[in-house]
Every structure is written in C-alpha cells, then in structure tokens.
Amino acid sequence: MAYTEIDKPSDYFNTKLYTGTGSELAITGVGFQPDWVWTKSRSNTLNHNVYDSVRGVNKGLKPNTTDSEFNDAQSLKSFNSDGFTVGTDSHINTSSATFASWNWKAGTSFTNDASSTGIGTIDSNGSVSSDAGFGIVKWSGTGSAGTIAHNMGSTPSFLIIKRLSDANWLVQATTLGYGNYLALNTTGASASASTLVTGVSSTLVTLGDNGSVNGSGQDYIGYFFSEKQGYSKFGSYIANSNSSNFIYTGFKPAFLMVKQTDSGGNQNWGMFDNKRPGYNSQNGFLYANTNGAEDTSNATSIDLLSNGFQLRANTVGSNPGKSYIYMCFASNPLVTSTGVPTTAR
Numbered sequence: 445m446a447y448t449e450i451d452k453p454s455d456y457f458n459t460k461l462y463t464g465t466g467s468e469l470a471i472t473g474v475g476f477q478p479d480w481v482w483t484k485s486r487s488n489t490l491n492h493n494v495y496d497s498v499r500g501v502n503k504g505l506k507p508n509t510t511d512s513e514f515n516d517a518q519s520l521k522s523f524n525s526d527g528f529t530v531g532t533d534s535h536i537n538t539s540s541a542t543f544a545s546w547n548w549k550a551g552t553s554f555t556n557d558a559s560s561t562g563i564g565t566i567d568s569n570g571s572v573s574s575d576a577g578f579g580i581v582k583w584s585g586t587g588s589a590g591t592i593a594h595n596m597g598s599t600p601s602f603l604i605i606k607r608l609s610d611a612n613w614l615v616q617a618t619t620l621g622y623g624n625y626l627a628l629n630t631t632g633a634s635a636s637a638s639t640l641v642t643g644v645s646s647t648l649v650t651l652g653d654n655g656s657v658n659g660s661g662q663d664y665i666g667y668f669f670s671e672k673q674g675y676s677k678f679g680s681y682i683a684n685s686n687s688s689n690f691i692y693t694g695f696k697p698a699f700l701m702v703k704q705t706d707s708g709g710n711q712n713w714g715m716f717d718n719k720r721p722g723y724n725s726q727n728g729f730l731y732a733n734t735n736g737a738e739d740t741s742n743a744t745s746i747d748l749l750s751n752g753f754q755l756r757a758n759t760v761g762s763n764p765g766k767s768y769i770y771m772c773f774a775s776n777p778l779v780t781s782t783g784v785p786t787t788a789r
Contacts, residue, residue, distance in 0.1 A: 448674025448695070448777035449575070456549045456576035456675070457773045459699060459717040461486075466532060466539030474527040478547035479571050480580060480667060481520060481528055482507070483535075484730050486542040486720065486738040490535045495520040495528075497550070498570050498580045499665060505606055508629050508733050513608040544720060544730065546699060549573060550580050556593040564648050565590035566658075572596050577670035581649075587660030589639075591648040599646045600668040602678040602771050604628060607656060608663045614656050615703075616641045619680040619769050626703060626769075629733050631711035633704070674777030678770070680705075685764040689755035697748045698775035701732060702761035702768050709763035716746055716753075718775050729760060750776075 450456065460474050464485075479497040484490070492507045504519050505511070518531030527547075530537045537543075550571035558564040570581035574597035583592050594600065601618040613628035620626070622641055624634045639652030649668070651658040658664075671678055677693040700716040713732035720728055720738065728740035746761055747754040753772070755762035761770075 449672045450675040450774075451777065453675050453695070453698060453774040453776065456573060456578070457698060458547050459719040460527065460545045460547060461719050462543050462545065464537040464539055464541045464543060466534075466537060468521070468529065468531055469537055470524065470529045471527040471545065472524075474545075474547045476547075476549045477523055477525050477551070478528060479523070479550040480548040480578075481523070482546045483520075483530075484544055484715075485535070485538065486544055486728075486730070488538055488541045489735050489737055490538065490541070491735045492732065493519065493535050496571075496580050496665065496667075497523055498582050499608075505608075505665070507613055508731075508735055510610050510612055510629060512610050544717065546717065548578055549576065550578050552595075554593075554595040556595065558593070561593075564593040566592045566651070568592040568594070570595065574598065575672075577672045577676060579666075579668040581666045581668060583664055583666075585651075585655075585658040585660055585662045585664060587653055587658065589642075589651060589653050590658065591650050593647060594649055594666075594668055595647075596668060596670060597646065598670040600644050600649065600670050602669040603641060603644070603649070604667040605641070605657055606665055607659065608665060611656055614640060617678060617769055618644075619678065620705065626705065628713060631733060633707045633711065669771065675774045677772045679772075680767065680769045682767050683755055683762045683764050689762060690749075691752050691755070691770070693752040693772050693774075694777070695752075695774035696750045696776045697753055697772050699773045700746070700748070700753055700770060701772075702746075702770040704761075704763060705767045705769055709766050710760045712760050714746075714760035716748065718748055731760075 482494045484492045493504045519533040522529045550573045555569040568583040572579040579596040605614040615626040639654040643650040703713045704711045715730045728738045
C-alpha cells in the first residue's frame with residue numbers, strides 16, 4: 445500500500461496569513477483557487493467568516509454564531525487562481541489587523557436532479573474533489589427523511605452543516621456515531637439526536653427530518669470530508685494525565701481542530717496551524733466558537749510533529765481524562781508515494 449494518496453497536500457489545503465489594509469486587497473500565495481475560505485482576525489475581537497464557491501462570492505457565514513447567511517459586496521469579492529480578494533469589510537480586512545485564512549480546494553462542480561438520475565431523493569449541487577476527499581454540497585430541505593448525493597466518490601467521515609437561516613452549526617462524525625452531534629458555535633458536549641444525519645455512504649448522505657438538516661423549504665450548505673491517507677485524518681482520543689499524549693496521523697499536520705466531547709474542562713473548538721508562528725512551543729490557538737483574538741497564553745499546549753501531534757499542557761485539546769474528536773490536514777505526508785520521508789517541524 446502506498447504511504448500516501450497525495451504527495452503535495454498544499455495543492456488542496458493551505459493556510460495563508462495576511463494583514464488587513466482597509467482597502468480592497470488581493471490575498472495571494474495560497475497556491476490554488478480555493479473553493480472554501482475560512483478567515484479569522486488573529487489580533488482583533490472579530491467574528492470568523494466562511495465563504496464558498498457554491499454559494500458564491502459576497503455570501504458569508506459566521507461559524508461562531510447562529511447568524512443567517514449575509515450578503516456583503518465588501519466581503520470576499522472573488523476566488524482567484526492563487527487566492528482570493530477581499531473588500532473593505534472590517535471582519536476580514538481591518539487596517540493593520542492580522543488575519544489567518546484556511547483554504548480548501550474542491551473544484552469539480554456537480555448538479556444532481558434526484559428524480560431524473562434516481563440517485564438520492566433530494567436534489568443537490570456542489571463542488572467536490574474526489575482526490576482530496578472534500579465536498580461542498582448545497583440542498584433545500586423537504587421536511588421528510590431522505591438522501592442527498594454528495595458526488596465525492598468516497599464515504600464522508602466528518603460533516604459540518606449549516607442551515608442558511610438562523611441555526612446552530614451541526615457537526616457529525618463517524619467517531620461520534622451518527623446518533624450524536626456537536627455544535628461548532630458552542631462549547632456544548634456531545635448530544636444525541638436520531639433525526640439529523642443518520643448515515644453516510646460513498647454516494648449518499650441520509651438525512652432525518654430535523655430542521656437543522658432538512659426543514660421544509662430551508663436551504664443548507666454542507667462541508668463534507670473523507671479520510672485520505674497521508675493527507676487528512678478525522679479521529680478521536682482520550683487525553684491522559686501526563687504530557688506524553690501523542691496522536692498519530694501519518695503526516696505532518698498543517699491544520700488541526702480539536703473539540704472535547706464530554707463536559708468539564710476547556711470545551712472550546714481549538715484551531716491550530718503550521719503558520720502561526722511556524723514552530724513548536726509557540727503554537728497559539730484560535731477558538732472556532734468565539735470571536736476572540738488569538739490566544740498565546742498556553743502556547744506550549746500542542747506540538748505539530750512529522751507524524752502527528754503531541755499534547756503538552758492541560759488546556760484546549762489536552763484535559764486529562766477527557767474525550768476529543770479532531771480534524772487534521774497535512775503539510776507533508778510522513779513518507780511520499782516514492783518513499784521520501786518528511787522532516788520534523
């Protein structure tokens with residue numbers, strides 16, 4: 445078996461840091477035309493913002509809130525061949541503020557008319573990368589349990605879903621079990637619900653009749669991920685009581701988001717990447733569920749290694765005895781398909 449399915453992860457995911465100007469600004473150096481852009485100010489107390497090519501430019505969502513989709517001509521103005529352009533909106537381009545952007549590539553558009561194709565029972569459209577195991581899928585709910593085509597060619601193991609009107613961000617994952625869910629915009633522990641996403645396959649996502657995923661006449665966007673060896677990992681772990689916790693991913697992480705699934709301790713969604721600041725023992729984090737600035741008070745909490753990540757301090761991601769789920773993307777596979785090993789950070 446090959447060590448990796450993707451030799452150059454930065455063809456599909458990349459973190460890009462930038463400093464706002466307050467004027468229209470082209471962000472370059474991403475390395476590809478992104479289809480999903482997630483931005484957050486590092487220095488200022490400002491909301492997270494996400495944009496995708498399926499909903500189109502100017503149309504944003506705020507992962508740390510339940511807010512409805514907004515349309516702002518001065519937010520993300522275009523997806524470009526090497527990045528994106530932002531307007532004057534303060535949440536993504538405050539003058540002199542520092543920002544992080546996390547960028548994913550999908551790139552292959554699809555439309556599925558369920559009644560015509562016989563695939564699924566609810567129409568869907570989107571943009572996917574079967575190579576990277578990533579799909580952006582949009583659908584309108586029917587109020588009755590049904591299935592949507594995702595066109596990824598592999599079974600999703602991590603799903604983030606947002607109703608475009610006022611609602612929580614739903615997170616469901618194989619490691620949680622599809623009778624359980626988390627909310628991306630809250631610190632809440634895992635809860636049970638039998639009418640959300642009830643199953644997944646290599647072609648379909650099965651939806652219950654819950655209004656968070658399938659309300660009659662409501663529009664939804666889903667960000668779906670399947671694991672690709674050497675590029676992405678969506679797993680779980682229990683932190684132990686010392687500083688030797690090591691989580692193996694099979695690659696050097698470029699991006700990591702962790703969330704405690706039980707109660708007590710630090711229950712925020714911790715976000716780490718290999719660009720802030722670019723070396724271990726100083727890994728500041730942002731919280732996906734708050735508008736807070738970057739936290740460097742426990743910068744030694746997690747080290748990003750050549751083959752996974754190490755938990756250090758008793759803070760987000762590493763509270764002893766607590767259970768976690770995580771999503772992680774690679775900067776380099778541990779070993780390329782031709783046998784070349786990566787180096788430590």
